[in-house]
Amino acid sequence: MPDTEPWLVVGLGNPGPEYARHRHNVGFMVADLLAERAGLRFSRHRRVVAEVAEGRIRVGGPRIVLVKPMTYMNLSGGPVAGLAQFYKVPVGQVIAVHDELDVPWTQLRLKQGGGEGGHNGLRSMSSSLGGKDYIRVRFGIGRPPGRQNPADFVLSDFSAVERKELDYFVDRAADAVEMVIDRGLEPTQNHYHAS
Secondary structure (H helix, E strand, O other): OOOOOOEEEEEOOOOOHHHOOEHHHHHHHHHHHHHHHHOOOOEEOOOOOEEEEEEEOOOOOOEEEEEEEOOOHHHOHHHHHHHHHHOOOOHHHEEEEEEEOOOOOOOEEEEEOOOOOOOHHHHHHHHHHOOOOOEEEEEEOOOOOOOOOHHHHHOOEOOHHHHHHHHHHHHHHHHHHHHHHHHOHHHHHHHHHOO
């Protein structure tokens, strides 16, 4: 990969402590772990409403810009588009990490482009970026139980059983992001979709 253009890795979520452990905030959890692994710290960006951590995925590795938009989910695209322009990142080097109702709990699915499946953060990103050809790391949270409204489900905490496994799957999603950057989307899909 050319060293001139970093990868923009966007963890989608809602700002504020009251949302921190919600299913809708797994993107923030993965971004925080990636920053910790790389020894990076988030700080407020001077031009857009987002927290940003810049550096390399590891010593001598590809450049990354980790992003947590500090708008609410449905307005995430503005900060993402602003940062893509600021860092001159092509849409194909933008990775969105997000919760996914249509993927069962414990599973990861990756794709480039496609629809947003009713996800307001993705819809905002597609609109603001002027295209859908960014990479998505879809963190499966499964469907709500019974007749629970999906909007209420995503804005609720993980269950006690899920919390026991959550750190492991956040770690796995962070591995998937690093593998996309290091090896490309297709090998990462082959690895994670087989398991």
